[in-house]
Amino acid sequence: MSVWTPPRLVDLAGMNLLREDALAFSALEDLPTELFPPLFMEAFDGRCIETLKAMVQAWPFVRLPLGALIDMPHVGPLQAVLEALDVMLGQKVRSRRCKLRVLDLRNTGQNFWSMWSGASTHGCSSSRIAPVAEHRSRTKQPLASLRVFIDLSLKKRTLDNFLTYLLRWVEQRKDSIHLCCKKLKIFAMPMENIMKVLSMVQLDCIQEVQVKCIWHLSTLAMFAPILGKMSNLQRLLLSHIYTSASEKQERRHVLQITSQFLRLDHLRDLHLESPSFLEGCLDQMLRCLKNPLDNLSITNCLLSESDLTHLSQCQNISQLKGLDLRGVTLTDFSPEVLQVLLEKVAATLQELDLDLCGIRDSQFEALLTALSHCSQLSYFSLCGNLLSMSVMEKMLRHTAELPLSQERYPAPQESYSPLGAPLEGRLAQLQAELLEILGDLGRPRTIWISLSPCPQCGDEICYHMEPIIYSCTTPA
Known part of the structure; x- marks a missing residue:
């Protein structure tokens, strides 16, 4: 049997404010700060456009994280907010209540809305959302420039409606709007359009x-x-x-x-x-x-x-913390060069990827001492190289003291027929031998062994195989 929970007084007050726009306008100056976010969401979802505009002009927070609410391809919801900002920017002084300095159109700020709506108890960083104290000065605030944050993903040959509308709005207000972008992704767009977009962005923000x-x-x-x-x-x-x-x-x-x-x-x-x-x-x-x-x-x-x-x-x-040389053919390189490289980064390196480098037994054996000195190494991948079982055993022993949490290695060359086809029975036998080696070393460890190419999909490296897991059990 469900228990009916009566609405809170603040919820009833909010619903009342949303029924009549004129009442909302007159009440916003003295509306408690904690009511703004839930009422804004109600007005946004209910398309109470005039109330939405009024709330933007009296927004009592430094940042309005609109991107967490808006469906980016559609201009309509954004247009109402920008029209309210137009009114605000056209004023010589702002409402005494308004603290808005940042409009955030990125997909961030979910914690802000959930916190103020009561759906989450997790606090927000003060650097992201700065609430205003309930005690306010009655002096109106001077107008300052507005920063608009957006992550740009340029995918099409022409700009989409949302970006076109926003850029036109920013271009017409260059003196009072700073368009900031921290993340820029370019997938497919003519250079002329890229130049046009970036001419309106604060490049030093990227x-x-x-x-x-x-x-x-x-x-x-x-x-x-x-x-x-x-x-x-x-x-x-x-x-x-x-x-x-x-x-x-x-x-x-x-x-x-x-x-x-x-x-x-x-x-x-x-x-x-x-x-x-x-x-x-x-x-x-x-x-x-x-x-x-x-x-x-x-x-x-x-x-x-x-x-x-x-x-x-x-x-x-x-x-360096991460070094990735996947697909760089090193077959004919002197092993001393690779050894010097590893020694150079041994004190800090955490991730090393040497997939599909054509590394041979003799080269890798020369690297083992330098590799064992990489005391911070947590991720190591060597898939797609053809190494013998004996060299792989040496590698496992040399890396036994490293803090590795992810290890990806090629199936030993003995796993393949002379024509390069994987031998299923032989591979299983070698996997059992590798497990025994891990047992001899006596430390919990999980390694992934990959065939190359993948017999299922033909990819250069097979990611479908089960890991070899050694769990060190302590006697009771």
Whole structure:
């Protein structure tokens, strides 16, 4: 039998305020702060447009996290808020109640709404949402500029309705609106449109850029001056940058790009996926890094041995926490180069990915001592390399004292027929032997063994296999 819970007095008061817009207007100046968020949500869901506009102009918080409520592709709900902001921005002084300085259109702020609506007891960070004390001055507040936060994801050849409407609104109010974007993702959009969008963004607010589309090196060179203005950029990902120019033009484009790295004082994470232009010029890029990197990822491309030598000698990689060289063929490289590289980062490295690098037994054996010195290593992946069972046993013993929580290794080469087909019975036998080795080492450990290619889907690495788990049991 359910128990009827009567509505609270504050809830009844709120419903009463929403029945008649005129009553809401007259009451907002003295409405308790804690009623604003739940009433705003009611007005938003109920499309009480005039009440919504009035509440924006009297908003008693520094930040309005609208992105957590709004359906971004639709302009309607946003339009009502922007119209209210127009009125507010047109005033010489603000309402004595209004503290609004930030309109947040990102998908953040759920905790704010749930906390004030009573659905959650988790507090909000004061840096994100700053409530106003109930005791207020009766003096009206001078008008200040408004910051609008948005995460930009440029996916289409033309701007969608939402972004078009917002950018037009910002462009018409450049003196009083600062459009801030911390995360910029570019999937597919002509450079002309990208330039148009970013001309209205405070570039020094951008902290992360991901270019996840196919660009020619000349296109990246065109984008580079904009990149150089992102003075607070911390993470940069460039994917599938191809070159079709002459060697002379290519060198010029690389210089245009790398010279902008000199302006990126806060860059910490650099990820280069399939950079076809990088072979032979990695040192040029490394020389332009201003500060030590936390994470470096160079994947699915060709590098020369001199590139790797320059990498191992670079001072700005000595504090790396993550190193990813997936798909970089290292088969013919001197193992001493890889050894020096690992020794350089041994004190700080936490994640190491060497999948599909063509590493051979002799090379890997030379790395084992340096690998065992990586005292912070928690993630290690070596899938897609062809290593013998004896070398894998040595690897497990050399890494026994490391704080590894995720280990991914290739199936031993004895698991395959001479034609490269996996031998199911033989693989099971080798897995049992690996479990025995883990037992001899006497520490709880879980390792994943992957075939290459995957016999089920044909992918380069198989992720469908069960892990080998050794749980150390202490006698009662």
